[in-house]
Amino acid sequence: MIPVEVTRRGLLGAVGAGLGAGLLAGGAAGAATATAIAGRGAGAAGDPAAAVAFHGAHQAGIVTPAQDRLHFASFDLMPTADRADVIALLQAWSAAAARMTQGLDVSETGAVGGPPLAPPEDTGEALGLPPSNLTITFGFGPGLFADADGVDRYGLAARRPAALQPLPSFAFDLLEAPISGGDLAIQACANDPQVAVHAIRNLTRIAFGTAMLRWAQLGFGRTSSTSTGQQTPRNLFGYKDGTANIMAEDAGALAEHVWVAAGDDPAADWLAGGAYLVTRRIAMTIENWDRLPLAEQDDIVGRDKRDGAPLSGGGEFTTPDFDVRRTDGAAAIPATSHLRLAHEHTSGTRILRRGYNYVDGANALGQLDAGLFFMSYQRSPEQFIAVQRSLATDAMNEYIRHQSSALFAVPPGARGDGDWVGSTLFA
Amino acid sequence: MIPVEVTRRGLLGAVGAGLGAGLLAGGAAGAATATAIAGRGAGAAGDPAAAVAFHGAHQAGIVTPAQDRLHFASFDLMPTADRADVIALLQAWSAAAARMTQGLDVSETGAVGGPPLAPPEDTGEALGLPPSNLTITFGFGPGLFADADGVDRYGLAARRPAALQPLPSFAFDLLEAPISGGDLAIQACANDPQVAVHAIRNLTRIAFGTAMLRWAQLGFGRTSSTSTGQQTPRNLFGYKDGTANIMAEDAGALAEHVWVAAGDDPAADWLAGGAYLVTRRIAMTIENWDRLPLAEQDDIVGRDKRDGAPLSGGGEFTTPDFDVRRTDGAAAIPATSHLRLAHEHTSGTRILRRGYNYVDGANALGQLDAGLFFMSYQRSPEQFIAVQRSLATDAMNEYIRHQSSALFAVPPGARGDGDWVGSTLFA
Numbered sequence: 001m002i003p004v005e006v007t008r009r010g011l012l013g014a015v016g017a018g019l020g021a022g023l024l025a026g027g028a029a030g031a032a033t034a035t036a037i038a039g040r041g042a043g044a045a046g047d048p049a050a051a052v053a054f055h056g057a058h059q060a061g062i063v064t065p066a067q068d069r070l071h072f073a074s075f076d077l078m079p080t081a082d083r084a085d086v087i088a089l090l091q092a093w094s095a096a097a098a099r100m101t102q103g104l105d106v107s108e109t110g111a112v113g114g115p116p117l118a119p120p121e122d123t124g125e126a127l128g129l130p131p132s133n134l135t136i137t138f139g140f141g142p143g144l145f146a147d148a149d150g151v152d153r154y155g156l157a158a159r160r161p162a163a164l165q166p167l168p169s170f171a172f173d174l175l176e177a178p179i180s181g182g183d184l185a186i187q188a189c190a191n192d193p194q195v196a197v198h199a200i201r202n203l204t205r206i207a208f209g210t211a212m213l214r215w216a217q218l219g220f221g222r223t224s225s226t227s228t229g230q231q232t233p234r235n236l237f238g239y240k241d242g243t244a245n246i247m248a249e250d251a252g253a254l255a256e257h258v259w260v261a262a263g264d265d266p267a268a269d270w271l272a273g274g275a276y277l278v279t280r281r282i283a284m285t286i287e288n289w290d291r292l293p294l295a296e297q298d299d300i301v302g303r304d305k306r307d308g309a310p311l312s313g314g315g316e317f318t319t320p321d322f323d324v325r326r327t328d329g330a331a332a333i334p335a336t337s338h339l340r341l342a343h344e345h346t347s348g349t350r351i352l353r354r355g356y357n358y359v360d361g362a363n364a365l366g367q368l369d370a371g372l373f374f375m376s377y378q379r380s381p382e383q384f385i386a387v388q389r390s391l392a393t394d395a396m397n398e399y400i401r402h403q404s405s406a407l408f409a410v411p412p413g414a415r416g417d418g419d420w421v422g423s424t425l426f427a
Numbered sequence: 428m429i430p431v432e433v434t435r436r437g438l439l440g441a442v443g444a445g446l447g448a449g450l451l452a453g454g455a456a457g458a459a460t461a462t463a464i465a466g467r468g469a470g471a472a473g474d475p476a477a478a479v480a481f482h483g484a485h486q487a488g489i490v491t492p493a494q495d496r497l498h499f500a501s502f503d504l505m506p507t508a509d510r511a512d513v514i515a516l517l518q519a520w521s522a523a524a525a526r527m528t529q530g531l532d533v534s535e536t537g538a539v540g541g542p543p544l545a546p547p548e549d550t551g552e553a554l555g556l557p558p559s560n561l562t563i564t565f566g567f568g569p570g571l572f573a574d575a576d577g578v579d580r581y582g583l584a585a586r587r588p589a590a591l592q593p594l595p596s597f598a599f600d601l602l603e604a605p606i607s608g609g610d611l612a613i614q615a616c617a618n619d620p621q622v623a624v625h626a627i628r629n630l631t632r633i634a635f636g637t638a639m640l641r642w643a644q645l646g647f648g649r650t651s652s653t654s655t656g657q658q659t660p661r662n663l664f665g666y667k668d669g670t671a672n673i674m675a676e677d678a679g680a681l682a683e684h685v686w687v688a689a690g691d692d693p694a695a696d697w698l699a700g701g702a703y704l705v706t707r708r709i710a711m712t713i714e715n716w717d718r719l720p721l722a723e724q725d726d727i728v729g730r731d732k733r734d735g736a737p738l739s740g741g742g743e744f745t746t747p748d749f750d751v752r753r754t755d756g757a758a759a760i761p762a763t764s765h766l767r768l769a770h771e772h773t774s775g776t777r778i779l780r781r782g783y784n785y786v787d788g789a790n791a792l793g794q795l796d797a798g799l800f801f802m803s804y805q806r807s808p809e810q811f812i813a814v815q816r817s818l819a820t821d822a823m824n825e826y827i828r829h830q831s832s833a834l835f836a837v838p839p840g841a842r843g844d845g846d847w848v849g850s851t852l853f854a
Contacts, residue, residue, distance in 0.1 A: 071786070076793075111665055112733040116722035123717055124665025124732055125784075128658055132650070178791070192650035194661075197786050201795060205717060212793035218786055223559070223619035231555055234621075238538055238551025290550055290632060295543035305551055306539040357552075359498070359624050359645055360787060364605075366503075366639035368628060 048191040048224035051131035054094075054101040056413040057273055058259065059421060061135030062352070062377050063248035067189040070219035070356040070373065071196040072279065073204065074182030074406060075211040077143065083154040086144075087426050089210045093138060093186075093203055094420035103131035106202045123205070126198035134190040136199055138421045139277050139408025142166060143183035159425060161268035163276065163381050164409050171392040172402060179215040179281065179404040187277075187375070191224050215404070217281060219356025219373045232308060232316065236284050236357050236370050237399070239301050240308035243316055244343065246352045257350045260379055270424035273412030275377040278351075278384045281358075281404035283371040289399045300395040302339025310339060320345070336395040347390035349383040351376040371400070381407055475618040475651035478558035481521075481528040483840040484700050485686065486848060488562030489779070489804050490675035494616040497646035497783040497800065498623040499706065500631065501609030501833060502638040504570065510581040513571075514853050516637045520565060520613075520630055521847035530558035533629040550632070553625035561617040563626055565848045566704050566835025569593060570610035586852060588695035590703065590808050591836050598819040599829060606642040606708065606831040614704070614802070618651050642831070644708060646783025646800045659735060659743065663711050663784050663797050664826070666728050667735035670743050671770065673779045684777045685804055697851035700839030702804040705778075705811045708785075708831035710798040716826045727822040729766025737766060747772070763822040774817035776810040778803040798827070808834055 048068070052060050077086065096106045105111055111124035145160035147153055166181075188199040197218075204213050222233045235241040246253045255261070262272040289297070294305060302320070303310055310320035312332045322345050324332040333340045344350050354377065359370040376384055391397070414421050475495070479487050504513065523533045532538055538551035572587035574580055593608075613630055617623040624645075631640050649660045662668040673680045682688070689699040716724070721732060729747070730737055737747035739759045749772050751759040760767050771777050781804065786797040803811055818824070841848050 073789070112721065114721060116725075117720045119718050120665075120721045120724075120732070123663075123713070125661045125663055127661060127665065127733070129650075193647040193786075194650065194784065197663075197784075197795075197797075201713065201797075204795065205714075213789045213795070214793070216786075216789040216795065218788070220620040220624075223556075223621065234552045234554060236550075236552055236624075238547075238554065286550070286628065287632075291546050293544045294539065294541060294547050297547075298543075305547075306554070357621065357624075359620075359643075361645070362500070362640045362643040366641070368624075368631070368640070368643065370624075370628075 049130035049132055051102045052133050052135050054098040054136065054414070055416050055419070057415075059137045059274070059410060059413045060101070061137035061187055061189055062258070062275060062354070062410070063254065064133075064135050064189070065248070066221060066354060067133045067135070067196075068191045068221060068223050069189065069193040069196050070221075071188045071193070071200045071216065072219070072373065072375075073186045073188075073200045073216040074141075074214045075184040075186075075204075075207060076214045077153070077183045077211050078209065081153075081210045083426075085210045086154055087422075089207055090138070090422040090426075091420045092206050094414050094422075095417075096203060096206055097136035097138075097199070097421075098414070098417065100126075100199050100202065101131060101134045101136055103129075103134075106206070123198065123201055125201075126195050129192060129195055129198075132190040132192040132195040134188065134195050134199060136203070137187040137189075137277075137410060139185035139187070139410045140164075140422070140425070141181060141183045141185065141406065141408050143181070156425065159268055159270060161265050161271055161409055163265065164268075164407065165381075167278070167381065167405055167407050168385065170388050170402070172397045172400075173405070174401050174403060175405050176403055179217075181406050182214045182408075184211055185277070185279075185406065185408045193218070193220075217279075217358060217373050217404075219358045221356050233357075235355075235372055236286055236359075237289055237297070237301070239297075239303060239305055240316060241355070241372075242353055243303075243308050244320075244339075246350055253350065254352075257379055257383065258352045258377055264379065268409075270427070271409055271411060272424075274410045275352075275379065276381045276384075277408045277410050278374075278376050278378070278381065279404070279406045279408075280374040280402050281371065282374050283369070283401040283403050285367070285399050285401070286370055287367050299334050300337060300399075302333045302337030311337075322346075334395070336393055338391070338394050338396045341390045341394050342387055347387040349378075349386045351378045351383050351387060377410065476557035476559055478529045479560050479562050481525045481563065481841070482843050482846070484842075486562075486564045486701070486837060486840045487528070488564035488614055488616055489685070489702060489781070489837070490681065491560070491562050491616070492675070493648060493781060494560045494562070494623075495618045495648055495650050496616065496620040496623050497648075498615045498620070498627045498643065499646070499800065499802075500613045500615075500627045500643040501568075501641045502611040502613075502631075502634060503641045504580070504610045504638050505636065508580075508637045510853075512637045513581055514849075516634055517565070517849040517853075518847045519633050521841050521849075522844075523630060523633055524563035524565075524626070524848075525841070525844065527553075527626050527629065528558060528561045528563055530556070530561075533633075550625065550628055552628075553622050556619060556622055556625075559617040559619040559622040561615065561622050561626060563630070564614040564616075564704075564837060566612035566614070566837045567591075567849070567852070568608060568610045568612065568833065568835050570608070583852065586695055586697060588692050588698055588836055590692065591695075591834065592808075594705070594808065594832055594834050595812065597815050597829070599824045599827070600832070601828050601830060602832050603830055606644075608833050609641045609835075611638055612704070612706075612833065612835045620645070620647075644706075644785060644800050644831075645787075646785045648783050660784075662782075662799055663713055663786075664716055664724070664728070666724075666730060666732055667743060668782070668799075669780055670730075670735050671747075671766075673777055680777065681779075684806055684810065685779045687806055691806065695836075697854070698836055698838060699851075701837045702779075702806065703808045703811075704835045704837050705801075705803050705805070705808065706831070706833045706835075707801040707829050708798065709801050710796070710828040710830050712794075712826050712828070713797055714794050726761050727764060727826075729760045729764030738764075749773075761822070763820055765818070765821050765823045768817045768821050769814055774814040776813045778805040778810050778814060804837065
């Protein structure tokens with residue numbers, strides 16, 4: 001993380017003086033994995049306007065302290081794009097991401113430094129804004145390895161991770177194809193929505209002719225400036241969400257549950273140091289939920305709404321005790337509660353969640369179009385599948401609808417300015 | 428503005444000790460108009476987590492320094508609602524708004540203080556969050572005075588402001604009825620989107636049976652924690668937007684252009700101290716815009732993209748000189764530029780703009796669904812109509828689409844806990 005605050009405006013001058021992104025990013029690169037630690041529950045530490053290094057062994061935006069805002073985008077590769085086009089796109093994306101995450105325009109001439117008779121290379125809405133902890137994380141969908149007809153468009157079939165298959169159907173799936181899947185994905189997180197939007201917009205622009213935006217989702221979570229950093233944010237059911245998440249300081253849990261290791265899949269060793277990303281747009285029927293008695297809400301979640309403590313007692317971070325019974329003999333944490341079914345105790349596994357709340361206006365029934373854009377990072381899709389299958393009897397299912405689903409292989413990080421995200425796959 | 432930071436959590440205890448919203452709001456009420464000054468261009472001053480007084484001569488949220496985030500909602504009154512229902516709704520809305528703007532739950536028992544076998548009165552997602560400068564501003568649409576068939580449902584026809592008529596059609600209108608109009612409106616602005624969403628959600632819930640959500644829009648602007656407060660934010664065309672706005676410190680301009688004065692409309696003196704609000708969802712075809720040469724973008728806007736200076740020269744806040752000509756004889760600020768046509772110089776009037784950028788995912792053409800949710804407050808709708816008519820030849824029209832439109836009469840503020848927004852109309 002760069003200690004000094006630099007604005008895009010200020011750096012325009014620095015670029016002119018020969019102090020470009022390379023120098024800045026180079027100085028910060030080695031610190032990427034060391035500083036970008038702390039999970040959702042731990043809160044975004046430090047300056048919400050500062051820069052997060054783009055380069056590192058892992059991509060930023062996975063164990064980086066969760067920023068306030070999300071702009072996620074999924075892309076389809078165009079029928080005419082060939083292997084060289086895809087490589088060129090990924091190289092251009094990495095170069096642009098390395099600049100934008102440091103608070104720079106997308107290119108050296110940027111929004112206002114180019115010739116007046118040419119379209120600007122940067123769209124300009126982030127001029128003057130600081131880096132805002134922007135992270136840009138790239139993912140590869142199954143379509144990169146085989147299109148809908150099974151054609152290996154880019155000569156990558158032999159390197160396809162065995163686990164990178166369309167997710168199975170789950171109970172209560174109501175998926176809409178136009179907002180599911182995708183060949184490539186970008187997660188942009190920042191403490192300023194304008195900075196995240198600027199990133200997705202400019203990366204979409206760079207992709208023109210090679211990949212086209214398929215669907216996108218904005219989301220919000222904590223607010224650095226107005227929230228206590230250490231508090232676990234609440235979802236739109238009003239409950240603290242992420243208490244039992246994998247903490248980024250827990251290197252053992254990250255190695256066991258999040259990062260793909262060399263040897264996990266011999267055909268896909270290019271993915272070592274990466275992870276699998278699952279996204280699910282989960283609409284919440286909040287008007288129905290809001291009519292439930294508080295005690296029933298607690299029973300469905302398995303936690304106390306006030307402080308997030310498990311219903312077995314204690315405080316928010318007390319380990320749930322699934323054997324505790326009420327005086328009437330019933331399990332304190334009910335058998336159909338979300339906590340019990342999602343927890344490693346029942347599902348047998350753990351995942352790193354990084355979801356954001358969303359509200360996309362109103363629906364035709366006069367209800368808020370609201371819910372959770374769920375994102376989880378894990379070493380294998382099987383972990384998500386195990387958790388989701390465990391949730392088949394979750395009492396919460398009555399109040400949610402899974403509308404979109406996608407799976408991406410998230411490569412390791414780019415090691416420096418000469419490297420790019422995806423280089424290990426196309427090597 | 429309350430000087431100390433209080434969280435919803437902290438105040439739950441204070442309420443129990445008899446220090447409820449009334450005391451807090453009462454202490455702050457007198458300061459409402461004195462502290463809630465500074466326009467869009469001046470930036471949100473002070474603590475982004477603090478409270479803004481709900482009570483005052485004017486409603487908050489009009490000249491209050493623009494907060495970072497918007498959740499706007501428009502409502503239809505239900506066919507079965509009668510005058511007493513509408514009065515009860517407005518009273519309940521004011522009481523809830525007075526609490527929520529001070530960082531309190533929507534009611535005394537709130538999210539977790541009620542009986543376990545009853546649905547909570549507050550939905551809970553803002554538990555533990557500070558007031559975050561939340562303002563809640565109520566507006567009345569033409570439908571409150573006459574429904575689509577001209578029926579005076581609530582005995583208010585004689586008090587209808589003469590100017591509260593559906594807006595005329597404008598060049599390039601492409602309005603969609605389901606996201607236009609409405610009988611009642613609420614503008615919730617806060618520095619934390621979760622706080623703004625919580626406000627709209629709970630007010631929507633209170634309205635159940637009397638009014639139903641018709642449409643809603645979220646938006647974003649500056650970010651207090653990561654932006655320089657004094658900078659004019661940029662719109663999604665990449666230009667500073669709001670430079671020539673009415674400044675809230677300019678009491679003379681507010682009196683002349685924003686606040687309805689006693690005697691403006693003798694039948695509607697209840698509106699004195701209020702204003703008219705126009706909302707327009709203006710989609711931007713940003714992909715087309717981004718292909719324009721920088722010089723052409725500048726000519727369309729009438730300003731320099733880098734610093735926002737008018738093309739007649741100077742800096743951002745230099746008064747435009749519409750008589751300046753280039754060496755080739757052409758007007759420096761072109762005849763079809765947005766600046767020239769929107770400016771008082773051409774339109775003959777001024778309005779107080781309070782818009783927010785929005786991005787609502789992607790459209791079916793692989794483009795960002797993005798634009799400006801325009802909001803303006805003015806003493807008479809004629810001011811907006813004059814500006815919008817002046818813009819008929821605006822070169823920018825090629826890159827925007829007006830998708831939604833609404834007009835509301837915004838009553839004066841509630842004077843204290845015994846008062847409510849709308850009391851002057853129903854008196």
